[in-house]
Amino acid sequence: MKQEHKDANKILPYGELLRGLANQGYLVKSDLKKFLRNRGIFFNTAEKEKLVPCVACLLLSPIEFDELREYQNTKEDNFKKNTSRLNWSSESNIFDAVKNIKFENIIPDEGYNFYLVKEPNIIFYPKEKDKVRIEYELERNDFNKSFYESTNRFRGEIEIEKISENEIKITKSYTSSESNFVGDSLIKITENYFKENNHVSRNVTLKKILFSDFDNEERIVFFYRLSSNMDSTYFTFKDIVNMEFRPDNDEKLPEEIEWMKNKSELKLKGKSIHDTFFIKDKKYHKNLQFWEMESSYSFKFEIYEGNCNVVFTFKDYLNKNEKAEFEINISNFSLVNGSEFSNRDKVMIKNKLLKLFEKNKDVVYTNFLKYQQEKNAIA
Template structure:
């Protein structure tokens, strides 16, 4: 997938923004409180708050230099344009049922009525094709003009794909999606929902709702076990190296923490915690199941080594339950996805795309294997 770069219709190099004009940008979903806090600290301003409602007025009262503005915009684009991968499955009514031609012949009717939200439009309408491997591929792209249209006519194109194939055991339709922004995630949900309704009406699948990996499938212990199963890759082509980062959120309903010095300090003081380092699988929070019931593990960044022919290197993969709609600690209905944060060493574009595709396939296989080794609630 090729991701278009932002069209620079605004003169970034000569811009110095402040006041209301800057506040409009800072209050968008594209800019996080962490990015605002970082710029304030670079200016020598420290403030004991992580709320955008406190930080935005403070930074808006300052001048933002062209360099700071460009850095802020570029970081936002990088975050939004990162590809995230997730999957779900429909159980087939029978393994010999015809599902490819049905969607190809009726595709326009299936996706009719699916429209982007206000301020977004299709740069290319959803289309369907069969690729070389025989998979059904649904692709489209969204055009987003944002960052307050009156003064920054900022246009970005977000492409997306949904890939459909039949599982090896022939009993399921596997749906793999690529999201490049929150907006493409919403459109993907609508398309997958339409697929479910269509296939059920044709008696091709058993249930309209697909089987997905969601936060509520697990209890706290199962969820951490699932994450740790993702570290079991050990073969000549793709092998786990270590856990670099993990995020936990205190489960306030799990009761009081044990009276042990190494963990009781969190009681009443810590709601969430991000830990960075090397070989973090040996930390007691991940190693000892005694403590699993007291917190949610919601994100983990790991390093893997790969050797695909002449392509040898390492990659950093982020696994996470994402899509939380509020700032509370309620992760209900969030879905599991992964993204490639870094591939090293970098290589030629053609080779890099091939390596990236192989890594995605390897990770999806690891996820499937991890699920088989975990007993889920539903």
């Protein structure tokens, strides 16, 4: 998230400084419109290019400036989650295995413009000895940016949980490329520590969910089971709203989809995408490489009700190809009576929903592994 300028408590911005503040991405149209309405200024449009100049013309009171700052302090980038697994060969629980770990050389000394705000913090659960969480926070400084863009702060966490006698699951949650880098570094340090202390065999490697784990047909089935065929108490599937794919050039394309030949990236956005003939008909699936599907849902969870979109993706496929790692994130989110909830509450609720989707993904992937084993046994 955006971190406050170091002189925020000393400066009451106006003019161009205030324009720079109002232009920030964490101040959305509804925030600015509500802010202006409280000043008795009403617009029949919600476009930022109309609202920002008006805000920039105002002289703010300290209380009003604090109101805008509060938006900054509560708006977070979307969390993304991915998981990996590691064979466990120790009788120790996770609590005992990590309690003496030291995190060093997480970020190289040179070549990076971000740094950890403080040492990663290990959270132990009093009643769960086989589960820990490592939280971290970092800052990036962009000195060529304006007053309120110069410093960004990002959070992340690593959750390590023993899921069977001989396997642990590692869940990485991050909000930016920087926090993803730190998360990967922490996982590597932890993996090496486990091996050095004989909790994990030295010849064992981390198992991730990779694009190459699936053939073309299995991958689209995996996406469908996560989205339209999801079995959940809390979520109701509505529609597939986005799919990203390309033809597999190693397969001869059927005449009906020969127009896709040599296309490097195709996107379908809209409604009822799953009824498109080459997606609906399974005979084309072996010819297509899907790497992303976005689906919309309604939800009812605890006291909360609303709608959200979830992205299931091998997001780096175009760069990493077969080594692209699977992850999920919530792209759109709205609550019934949303004005009754603070921005901080909304971030908390969205993260709870993402954890529910992550659990469902784990079930779907576990079933897929069983299916693969059975298929290989028959072959």
